[in-house]
Amino acid sequence: MAQGSDIVIVGAGSAGCVLAARLSEDPACRVTLIEAGGEADSDVVRQPSQWPLLWDREENWGYSTTAQRGYALRSILCQRGKGLGGSSAINAMIVIRGDAHDFDHWRDLGNPGWGWRDVLPYFIRSEDHVLGASAWHGAGGPLAVTAPTSPNPIAHAFVDAAVACGHRRNPDFNGEHRDGAGLYHLSVRDGVRCSAAAAYLRPAMARPNLEVLTKARALRVALDGDRAVGVDVFDGLQVRRIDATQEVLVCAGAIDSPKLLMLSGIGDPAALQAHGIGVKHALPAVGRHLCDHPGAALALALKAPIPAQPSSNLVEAGLFMKSARSSGGYATEIQFLVLPQAPGITAARGRSPAMAIVVQSCRPLSRGSVTLRSADPLDAPLIDPAYMTAPEDLALQIEGLREARRIAAAGPLARHLTGELAPGLTATADADLERHIRGTGGCINHPVGTCRMGPGEDAVVNAELRVHGLLGLRVVDASVMPQITSGNTDAPTIMIAEKAADLIRRAA
Template identity: 45%
Template sequence: MSMYDYVIVGAGSAGCVLAARLTEDPETRVALIEAGGPDTAQEVHVPAAFPQLFKSALDWDLDTDPEPGLGGRRAYLPRGKVFGGCSSINAMIYIRGSRADYDGWAAAGAAGWSYDEVLPYFKRAEDNERGEDDFHGVGGPLTVSEGRSGHPLSSAFVRAAQQAGHKANDDFNGQEQFGVGRYQLTQRGGLRCSAAVAYLHPALDRPNLTVLSSTQARRVVIEGGRATGVEVERGGTLEVLRAEREVVLSAGAYESPKLLMLSGIGPAADLTAFGIEVVRDLPVGQGLQDHYMAMLNFRTAAESLISAASPENAALLQSEGRGPLTSNIGEAGGFFRSRPELQAADVQFHAAPVLFHQEGLGPALEHGFSFGPLVLAPTSRGAVTLRSPLPHAAPRIVHNYLVTPEDQACIVAGVRIALEIAAQQAVAELVTEPFEVPASDSDADILAWARRVGQTLYHPTSTCAIGSVVDPELRVYGVPGLRVVDASVFPTVPRGNTNAPTIMAAEKAADLIKGAV
């Protein structure tokens, strides 16, 4: 039995931050468990290559159960199974969300999580090439930079959105979120700056950090009501990693609740049905939220990213850190309101200089481009439940995408905004013909189309939420020695891409664990 101060499950966006921050104290012994392996694949680091990682060995390759709001369709859910987790396979977009998200959490009881209280942790993490100001930091581990691709098709979307009356915004993480523009990215010199690159790699040589790759966590060991370690499977053998201070689950919004339930922490009736002894009856896995997106796709005669993988572009990436291979696919976008009375955005757009269809799995064999909305502040809630008491079994996941009238109205309004942008000169002059668009602009056709072609934007949250499963210091209610630190603790999904908020939460959690706040 190996002994540590802290055992962290998951070397993803949160786990990498925690491992680096906790081992800054040379007396603190940390074990970091990762089911995947090192982030050595070239496709991880070359930004435009990330879709090639879908359904690879670096992907947990999950699926939902039949989704009632999608006509019973199953949705594909890629998740990173590699150092850096999803930050090693994502689109690298640096978005924090809205002030309204964090202030809403605090107002609902998440003490310490208001916007003004979390902003210092965003800034601490950040090394923004624009420099320091009221909203941004420099000198942190995570490099945040301008996109180095600057693809003309992405620029056309931004121009068309302005022609449609939407204002330009050069900083979605600044004073205001509304508007259109290009996204800042977690890139360094044109290559991916994942949580592993930013936090874990600089810490790997520390003697007080033990990283166990290709190691599957099976359950949290609980003795006398307290979490004392993690049972893992490694190389076909079982062992227990003992945590003298705390066990921290950072396995993500699908796997962290699964691990809790396998350990006897969850809805009592569900656990009993699987013959799992109930340690603590908590609504683990309930409250799941995610962002659902529907992309308009158009053919074009202009050059798209399908020609990016040329020797010339590879040389440009290597020598100057720019060019099409630095593209994060979703280069541009914006934030909108579906109804004028809303104070915060409820629709977000992503625009890609390539066809992006069939849940990101469709072949892009011809030149095209895509853009479209997502439901940014969904009212629907789903759940993660056990499918089997076997640790290797994937959980049962239902998001309930588009089941509420509010979410249906939001996606329809978002698609209407997209169709209006598509009609503007900057886009219309580039379109040779539609590739995948609604049959008409009627509400019924738009909604039917969105249900058929839509997909996750890879932002699951809220399955171990503050206030229901963990307290505001991220300690699991009624189980001493156990915390959850990842996007599952968010009370609601933030209004934006979730990687930056996850890194922020881990920065804050490191202080909470150290007793520094």
């Protein structure tokens, strides 16, 4: 195991893979990447249709939340990838950048350099897009972005039904328009998942200046005064210090990055002392502002089963729409994800064949936290996303379920259906839909915000992603988002890491 490097990166997830590859492009820069999981390269990972099977395997941390008061005190699975690629090795492969306003809002919160026009070049740089190079897309970048090769008939039927209901037909959610119905673009290359490891890391792994340690768990960041000087790592047998002469980059994701900072003595002093952890640097915002997209499903009975192609990610079609309650300039307030199956939906169990339209409010207002369960680094943290505690989030979910029902009743989709399984057509009042959401709702696995970027006390990193008040330490992953993006979070995380690579190279 390495003893030292210029840059030590913790976590080989979406962001960590980008950084390891980009920073090691300079042969003079020695990079060590530390990953708690293994190779994450099994057939189940590689074959897109298998992703729903990845929730109880070694490639998943298998976390769950605390009892959620907005969800009738149920604990919700909080899936996080473990292994090369991190969550990009277990996700549903949908590529969505978010709304241009998301990034302008980040900038306006006091983060210069993060507006839409600033970040668009980094989205473009990351891509090898099926539509080729344009003002919106990149060609020749590491991340393959393709269209579903043979979309299932339900995907087409949903799009046609949504168009019949008045929504725009949108061939590219990452192009000129964000709203409307269409097929998702996917991080899939030649029918195989293109995780951040496949896109960025594996092509770089032969470089002599890049060392990748798997099954190596970071226990804490080592500080010398106010400077990060390395990382203590447990390889299953012993603990060793890996020195960083230039920087430590924490890329352990929105759950484990705040945990690692807290274990290192960086966080809310009272919370650290409660676990007997010495305070090295008071930073109360660590672990706060946890935000995730909630999801609730309309489950529908199909006339005939829809066979899944191995190369299909299953969630091939979707819709973004404004809310009737809309006040801002966003075109995307509710997102729909359409599956030709209804996995995990109780009312659909044993009622095969079934399909699901999952509804997600794009910018929920509910905020929770990640806190330590104990000072033991091997203990899972306490994860409380506080789903559905803001009344506005509930209102959007109800509005979305009603719209999903309206689309399901439109001819192109209705002709495939025999009825509604959940919540059931007798559930018409807001109170009925609320009961359904609180009793069966879950999440889309997009946690962000726990090391948020910003200028004030309410933030953990500044606009260069440096931890406030410390030297040689940055956080680069989904946890730095000051506000959740209006859609799936992988592409924005990759963009963050692409931009961070430039910031780090410029500072060297």
